[in-house]
Amino acid sequence: MSVSNDKIPTNLLILDSKNYDKWHKQMKVLFGYQDVLDMIADGITHLGKEATAAQEVKFKEDKKKDYKALFLIHSCVDSDNFEKVGDCDSAKTAWGILEKAYAGADKAKVVRLQIHKRQFELLQMEDKETINDYVTRVTRLGNQMKSCGEAVSKQNFVSKVLRSLTPRFDNIVVAIEESKDLKTMTKDELQSSLEAHEQRMDERGNDKAKAEVALQARFNEKNKKSKGK
Structure with missing residues (x-):
């Protein structure tokens, strides 16, 4: 397993129809490890019409983190679950869809x-x-x-x-x-x-x-x- 924050750990559990509980725990740890857990919990705050330069910089950084979180989700689901979240435009939306799908x-x-x-x-x-x-x-x-x-x-x-x-x-x-x-x-x-x-x-x-x-x-x-x- 890589110890660098720039690389994704290998041999991660892939979500299928039987292992959601274990997968959910793994992903929460992975999001924290990659410093993108806030993207799952809070999502991105969109810019207003009169955003400052500092807000624009933060938005750009947050968007990059959101893409990273979404990529992690895409990388850790099987083909059936990818169909559920493949068109999502944010990690929070994708995460919410999977949570709802496996509420049972x-x-x-x-x-x-x-x-x-x-x-x-x-x-x-x-x-x-x-x-x-x-x-x-x-x-x-x-x-x-x-x-x-x-x-x-x-x-x-x-x-x-x-x-x-x-x-x-x-x-x-x-x-x-x-x-x-x-x-x-x-x-x-x-x-x-x-x-x-x-x-x-x-x-x-x-x-x-x-x-x-x-x-x-x-x-x-x-x-x-x-x-x-």
Whole structure:
């Protein structure tokens, strides 16, 4: 990606019928990066009959910025969307047409948010799932909710994870709830504590398995000796 304001970054997302929300966010950043965001928000103030020389200079500069913003829009839409804005004479007009065309995207986002919130509430750790894998699943769903306009707070994230772990984590959950301030606890702190407990349980499980194998081996050896007498 170019770092010069004179060049347009490459590999930009192209607007199609399915990605308006992501494209909209990208373009707002791109307009800011290219210093033309005011052309999208406010447009150009046209000159009056008695414009001063300074106003004429500013108008010329603004017109150049407007063409630049319009070029960015043209460069980041597919052929179907270009048909919607190809004849527009200003970036603000083109931007408004696309916003209106995809107004339904906001309604779809509300529906997706409700689905994600329901999934978030029902999410439970699976018996053979690791802490890392489960926290990753919760984080991914939280990110999907955020993309739909509602972020999961640190407190809600921590609370969700603690109340949805498998029973083998009951002891550490009680310890965390009694010793930590859940209002300020971060995701990383929670995950670190749970993974440390998980590692200790795994080590104890391995030691127990080794002890059972050794006991079975001794039992088998005694049987062989008994049969050999």
